Amino acid sequence: MNAFTDRAARAVADTTLKLAIDRTTGTARTKRDAAVRAWPQFQQARELGRQIKDHVIAHLDHYLLEFERNAIASGAKVHWARNAQEACDITIRICKDAGARSVTRAKSMLGEEIGLPQALAEAGITRVETDLAEHIIQLAGDPPSHIVWPALHKTREQVAALFRAHHTDPGAMATVEAMVSSARRELRAKFMAADVGISGANFLVADTGAICTVTNEGNAELTTTPPRVHIVTAGIEKLVPSTAHAMSLLRLLVRSATGAELTQYTTFHCGPKRAGDRDGPEEFHIVLVDNGRTRMLGEGLAEMLRCLRCGACLNHCVVYRQIGGHAYGGVYPGPMGSVLTPVLDGLAESKDLPKACTLNGMCQEVCPVNIPLPTLLRGWRDKAWREGLEPTTTRGALGIWRFMVLRPGLYRLATRIALPVMRLFARRGWIAAMPLAGGWTRHRDLPAPAAQSFMTQLRQRKSAR
């Protein structure tokens, strides 16, 4: 067992985790399915979405500069970060310059990717997660297990217990509404007390310099408006040419994520507070993060930069639905995570992820921008093979098999020897255990092979004629 299979085995044995996964992903699949069926032009919209993303990715340099120009014109300060370390350093420096002791944060997977929670802790800055699910996992001390529902691994019963233990005025916790109210009471004062608010961005709009956030809780607005300083950390692939393009992608994103037509809150943030504005931050910083994205362009992973982070591929993945997000061991789980984690953590560290996939193709089928996830995962497998990351036993076994497959006479001979040997282990047609077949027979029976192969039987039938 290695670290991944160990984590996966523990996850598979956790029935509470399975209940939590099934509740949320089941609802997500049902609602997404209904939303897509109610949208006759879904496939055309999906193709348009793909084209928008591919166009931007092909002209990243152009749109990045246009975005920067317009963001600066709106009063924002734009920062460029080549990697996670630079992104964190810039963000912490802005916080320190603002004399920040407490920051509020609206959920951002990019923030997780660059390790911002840890960086804030190391800088001695209090971090308040304001997304309800992020609030839950902050109390629990867990990393996110899903890119849309970070606390997906927690049942509502477990959340009630957490709130009872940590909230100052938890109340009865009898209903989900009561639990949400408790979180609301807990967070409200902290929203108002924060020195800096940090958010991600769902879109960076090149022709206006605005950034767009979508939430269902309004926490992004409360994170970005009351504090003196608003910092946006965003991956450079979030660019779109215009607001109209953002809207086209928004329709795909929200339906694919939650099955709703639109999020409760969709906000375009453009520059800091202006003269006459009643509220808004005095400083507005945008940190544009590369962190491997331009490298992906050159390494055959450009299609992955289409990703809208909707989570549909996670919700529909048979593997994710059994092991949940934490077992993957990276920031991003599921099919999209298995493509991205080798970029972020290195292939040697994450070589199981592209293999722990049945290549069934459902992830691509539900992807709102048609990312060929199975093809990209195969690409990682090819690379792992070329770089010798496969165990020597696997390479050896496949090598022997390949040698025989290419030599039909030898292959027939091997079959003629192997089949009767295998049948020695069979009882009434089934093999319950056999050397070298433990991977199969640990959990299921293996049908006994034929006494004689098809080819042998065919030859006998022909000569009998």
Place this chain on the structure above:
Amino acid sequence: MSEVVADAPRVGLFVTCLVDSMRPSIGFAAIALLEAAGCRVEIPTSQTCCGQPALNSGDRDGAIRIAQHTIALLEEFDHVVIPSGSCAATIIVHYPELFAHGSLWHARAGKLAGRTFELLTYLAEIRRWAPRNVALAAKATYHDSCSGLRELGIKAQPRCLLAGVAGLALTELEGSETCCGFGGTFCVKYPAISNAIVGEKAGHIADTGAELLLGGDLGCLMNMAGKLHRAGSPVRSFHAAEVLAGMADGPAIGEGA
């Protein structure tokens, strides 16, 4: 058997390595069905495996060499027919991807891809064949194997053909388009995950109340049948070709032969 007419297509049957070793009856069912559909069937004797294990393990060079072997073996036929969606998809979808555009091998792979068919699709759409005088009084359910479903669009064809079997009642399986957890070498590399997936699948199969589980890919069928048997389920599993060829009165998968 219907008569083989003069302009009958010369069909090369690629039975697949799993059928060769594990369940030859599927190969014989395919011969019977193709002949009934008016084809001249030949079985090239140098066939082994389409190379999918190499392709899916990242051994691209191995996959290329096996593809070249298989292309050379099969390209002489009018049509090539395969009783498996995933092996057919390997030849139809993935062989051309293995070779550089403009190369001779790319052209040969493309030409073979254009005349290769999964068995049930070939019978239903190309030969427009329908079963006659085939009867099986049973309640069955059907699992759509993923490669065939998503790479080749196999969905209606098996249902359409099976609807012509007298007495056979087909009940739809909840999650019939959800992977069974086989995934080739996936199921032995990650047995705990695969088991959890096929365990859920076995539950859905049991929920249908069907006596028979049918499908078009032996790998997936072996996975599901093996789990059902381990769980003590009475559900019996057959390849759809066996049912269509009137061979479902024989032993099911795992019942010995």
